[in-house]
Amino acid sequence: MVPVAWYLLLAALLFAIGTVGALTRRNGITIFLSIELMLNSVNLTLVAYSRLLDDRTGQLVVFFVLAVAAAEAAVGLALFIAVYRHRRTIDLDRVNLLRW
Amino acid sequence: MIETLIFLIFAALALASALVVVLHRNPIYSTMSLVVTLISLAVLFVLLGAPFIAALQVLIYTGAIVVLFLFVVMLLNVGREEIGEQRGLVQKGAAVVGAAAFLVIVGLTYLEGYGGAEMAPLDEEFVSLPGLAAELFGRYLLTFELVGLLLLVAVIAATVLAARPRPAVPAEGGALAEAAAVEPATEADERGAGVVTERPDGEDRLVASGGSAGGAG
Numbered sequence: 001m002v003p004v005a006w007y008l009l010l011a012a013l014l015f016a017i018g019t020v021g022a023l024t025r026r027n028g029i030t031i032f033l034s035i036e037l038m039l040n041s042v043n044l045t046l047v048a049y050s051r052l053l054d055d056r057t058g059q060l061v062v063f064f065v066l067a068v069a070a071a072e073a074a075v076g077l078a079l080f081i082a083v084y085r086h087r088r089t090i091d092l093d094r095v096n097l098l099r100w
Numbered sequence: 101m102i103e104t105l106i107f108l109i110f111a112a113l114a115l116a117s118a119l120v121v122v123l124h125r126n127p128i129y130s131t132m133s134l135v136v137t138l139i140s141l142a143v144l145f146v147l148l149g150a151p152f153i154a155a156l157q158v159l160i161y162t163g164a165i166v167v168l169f170l171f172v173v174m175l176l177n178v179g180r181e182e183i184g185e186q187r188g189l190v191q192k193g194a195a196v197v198g199a200a201a202f203l204v205i206v207g208l209t210y211l212e213g214y215g216g217a218e219m220a221p222l223d224e225e226f227v228s229l230p231g232l233a234a235e236l237f238g239r240y241l242l243t244f245e246l247v248g249l250l251l252l253v254a255v256i257a258a259t260v261l262a263a264r265p266r267p268a269v270p271a272e273g274g275a276l277a278e279a280a281a282v283e284p285a286t287e288a289d290e291r292g293a294g295v296v297t298e299r300p301d302g303e304d305r306l307v308a309s310g311g312s313a314g315g316a317g
Contacts, residue, residue: 002107004219007144008210010111014118014137016199021122023195029127029173033134036165037118040141043153051148051219056232059150060240066160067247071254073165077172078258084176085264 007048014041028080028090032073039069107147114140127173134169135162149222152229 014037021034043062050058080090087095117136124130138161145154225231236244 005214012206016203017118019199047148074254074258078261081262
C-alpha cells in the first residue's frame with residue numbers, strides 16, 4: 001500500500017512546477033497550461049485526502065473543480081482570441097496597457 | 101508490490117511531462133505533454149479509489165479542455181517565433197526559490213503529519229458510483245445546479261468575447277437580403293442581395309471559431 005504522504009508530496013511537486021511555469025513564462029497559452037497543472041495537483045491532493053479520511057466530499061469537490069476549470073478555460077481562451085485580434089500577440093509582457 | 105510499482109511509474113511520468121509542459125518552448129508540445137500528465141493523474145485517481153473522477157479527468161480534461169487549448173494554439177498560430185528573449189534571471193530565480201520554499205514547507209508538514217499514516221483498505225461502498233451520485237444530487241444539489249448556470253454563463257461570455265464586432269456594411273446587406281426574402285423578387289434583385297451579404301472569408305472563420313470555443317466549454 002502506497003503511503004498517502006507520497007501522493008501529497010507528488011501533488012506539491014506538481015504544484016511547484018506549475019507555479020514556476022506560471023511565473024516565468026511569457027506566452028499566455030503556456031501560462032494558462034501551467035495554471036491547469038496547478039489545478040490538477042490540487043485535485044490530486046483532494047482525492048488523496050478523500051481516500052485518507054474515507055470521505056467522498058473530496059471527490060465531489062474535484063467534480064466541481066473540473067466544471068469550473070472547463071468554464072475558466074473557455075472564457076480564458078476566448079479572451080486570448082480577443083487580445084490576439086487587437087494586439088497580434090499573446091506575449092503577456094507586451095500586453096501591458098494596464099500595468100504600472 | 102504491484103500498486104507501488106504503478107504509482108512510481110505514473111508519478112515519474114506525471115512529473116516528467118509536467119516539466120516538459122513548463123519548459124518546452126513550443127506551446128503545442130506543452131499542450132500534448134499536459135495530456136500525458138492528466139492521464140497519469142487519472143491512473144493515480146484510480147489507485148486512490150476514485151474511478152469516476154478518473155473517467156471525468158480523461159473525458160473532460162483531455163477530451164474537451166486540452167482539445168480547446170490545442171485548437172486555440174493552432175488558430176492563433178503562436179509558434180516558436182512568439183517566444184522572444186527570455187525573462188530576467190532575477191524573476192526566474194525568485195520563482196524557483198519561492199516554489200522551493202513552498203515545497204519544503206508543505207512537504208515537511210505532510211511528512212510530519214502523515215508520514216506513517218496508513219490508509220484503510222478500499223471498501224466497496226467507498227468506490228461505488230451510486231453512493232457518489234446520491235451525495236451529489238442530495239446534499240450538493242444546489243451547488244450542482246449553480247455549476248450548470250456557471251457553465252451557461254461561461255459559454256455566453258466566450259461566444260461574446262470571441263465574436264468579432266459586426267461591421268456596418270454587412271448589417272445593411274442583411275436587411276436588404278431580408279427584404280428580398282419577404283417579397284418575391286426578380287432574379288436580378290436576388291443576385292444583388294447575395295453579393296452584398298457576402299463577407300470576407302477571414303472574418304467568417306474567426307467568428308465561427310469563437311462559436312466553437314464557447315461550445316466546447
